[in-house]
Amino acid sequence: MLSTDNLSIFFGGLKALKDLTIEVGDGEVIGLIGPNGAGKTTAFNGITGVYKPTSGKVTFLGQDITGLKPHEITRKGIARTFQNIRLFKELSVLENVLISQHMLVKSSLFGQTVGLPRYRGEDKAQYDNAHALLEELGLLQFRDDKSSSLPYGLQRKLEIARALATKPRLLLLDEPAAGMNPAETMAFIGLIKQLQQAHDISVLMIEHHMQLVMGICDKLWVLVYGEEIAQGTPKEVQNNPAVVEAYLGVDDDGDIDPELARVGADEPAVAEAAEHLGVLPHTDASASEIGGDK
Numbered sequence: 094m095l096s097t098d099n100l101s102i103f104f105g106g107l108k109a110l111k112d113l114t115i116e117v118g119d120g121e122v123i124g125l126i127g128p129n130g131a132g133k134t135t136a137f138n139g140i141t142g143v144y145k146p147t148s149g150k151v152t153f154l155g156q157d158i159t160g161l162k163p164h165e166i167t168r169k170g171i172a173r174t175f176q177n178i179r180l181f182k183e184l185s186v187l188e189n190v191l192i193s194q195h196m197l198v199k200s201s202l203f204g205q206t207v208g209l210p211r212y213r214g215e216d217k218a219q220y221d222n223a224h225a226l227l228e229e230l231g232l233l234q235f236r237d238d239k240s241s242s243l244p245y246g247l248q249r250k251l252e253i254a255r256a257l258a259t260k261p262r263l264l265l266l267d268e269p270a271a272g273m274n275p276a277e278t279m280a281f282i283g284l285i286k287q288l289q290q291a292h293d294i295s296v297l298m299i300e301h302h303m304q305l306v307m308g309i310c311d312k313l314w315v316l317v318y319g320e321e322i323a324q325g326t327p328k329e330v331q332n333n334p335a336v337v338e339a340y341l342g343v344d345d346d347g348d349i350d351p352e353l354a355r356v357g358a359d360e361p362a363v364a365e366a367a368e369h370l371g372v373l374p375h376t377d378a379s380a381s382e383i384g385g386d387k
């Protein structure tokens with residue numbers, strides 16, 4: 094469905110993303126992981142047209158979409174959420190979803206202005222669809238509330254509802270579970286799986302919650318300093334020494350703690366990195382015990 098071919102994005106001398114080659118298949122949930130500053134959001138920005146790639150190619154449903162503008166890419170069927178929630182804060186929950194859908198309306202401006210039957214029909218369909226999405230995400234009871242009044246976790250769900258409102262084939266989620274506790278994270282895994290099946294979409298997600306990516310992703314790509322260091326199933330990645338090494342000194346939010354990073358590959362640090370990945374290093378039994386199985 095989506096592939097990037099040696100996608101690179103440089104900011105002056107900073108090589109934020111180097112030769113990223115990934116693939117997202119039909120119906121797959123793929124994770125992009127790595128410490129902060131690894132280039133994950135830059136990859137999303139390259140795929141969705143926010144940044145023009147320095148080199149490389151992005152192909153979606155067989156079409157070269159490299160360098161297209163963000164709204165053109167949305168129309169092709171790629172929707173995304175942002176790390177820093179971007180809702181219309183002053184508008185209601187329902188209005189936020191309606192605005193996203195609006196770009197799909199095919200009526201002319203003239204038709205909308207004078208209320209021709211075709212537009213009125215689309216209007217009703219949009220309203221019904223927005224309702225259905227809010228219901229699916231457990232937000233219907235908040236439909237008339239100002240979006241900024243929702244708790245953080247619900248604002249994240251509203252962002253997903255907005256993305257789904259554009260009827261995507263591929264959904265890009267940038268740290269969707271940020272700030273969630275383990276119980277919320279588990280519930281969120283169920284929600285993503287449900288949405289993936291109900292909407293027949295593929296998902297590419299950036300996430301620091303290892304419990305989440307290990308529990309839901311078919312495949313992971315691991316980036317460090319803009320470069321891929323590993324790829325494979327969650328189990329393969331968990332047991333990859335280069336990945337465990339890369340996670341030395343990385344805390345639960347993906348930040349590098351210089352104190353931890355400084356100690357290098359001694360035993361406590363390896364254990365800590367392994368715990369972060371949800372696995373005890375180099376013991377085959379541990380991966381499945383601690384959530385390595387999907």
Ligand SMILES: Nc1ncnc2c1ncn2[C@@H]1O[C@H](COP(=O)(O)OP(=O)(O)OP(=O)(O)O)[C@@H](O)[C@H]1O
Pocket residue numbers: 104107109127128129130131132133134135136176347
């Ligand atoms: N617009 C920009 N201009 C200059 N440098 C940038 C820009 N956007 C990102 N960078 C730099 O590119 C590198 C990769 O950043 P990016 O945000 O993609 O990392 P990330 O893996 O998404 O990290 P995080 O988990 O913190 O979001 C960082 O060094 C960042 O400072």
